[in-house]
Amino acid sequence: MSDIHMQREHTLGLPAARKLANEWLEQAESRLGLSCTYVEGASCDEISFERAGVSGTVQVTEDRFVLDAELGFLFSAFQDKIETEVARRMDKLLAQAAQA
Numbered sequence: 001m002s003d004i005h006m007q008r009e010h011t012l013g014l015p016a017a018r019k020l021a022n023e024w025l026e027q028a029e030s031r032l033g034l035s036c037t038y039v040e041g042a043s044c045d046e047i048s049f050e051r052a053g054v055s056g057t058v059q060v061t062e063d064r065f066v067l068d069a070e071l072g073f074l075f076s077a078f079q080d081k082i083e084t085e086v087a088r089r090m091d092k093l094l095a096q097a098a099q100a
Contacts (some may be wrong), residue, residue: 001073004056004083007064008090012097014062018045020097021060025049027089065090 010017018040025047028034034049045060049069056069067086071079 001075003079004067004069004086006067006083006087006090008094009064010094010097011063014043014045014060016097017060017062017065021045021047021058021065022094024058024090024093065094 009034012020022038025038026035028049029036029062032051034054037048038047039045043061047058047060049056049058053075054069056067059066067090068098069086071082074081
């Protein structure tokens with residue numbers, strides 16, 4: 001079971017969602033120190049991410065992003081704060097994409 005499960009609907013379509021997912025990936029690697037792997041599929045892409053104490057996936061489809069993350073013991077104490085920050089960043093990226 002995930003410690004953090006987040007889903008966001010969008011109307012970007014898969015090509016634009018992929019672009020946005022790559023922006024998220026770059027931010028996750030540079031700002032959060034996550035090691036990320038991006039695998040494209042026919043109708044669903046998946047980003048796997050990890051670092052000490054955190055691992056998970058982001059599924060990218062033509063109409064939604066789904067994030068599932070497992071937090072290690074030390075990070076679990078900050079689950080609410082982490083979830084709030086992840087939601088804020090995801091919503092900000094989606095709002096910027098909608099305006100473009």
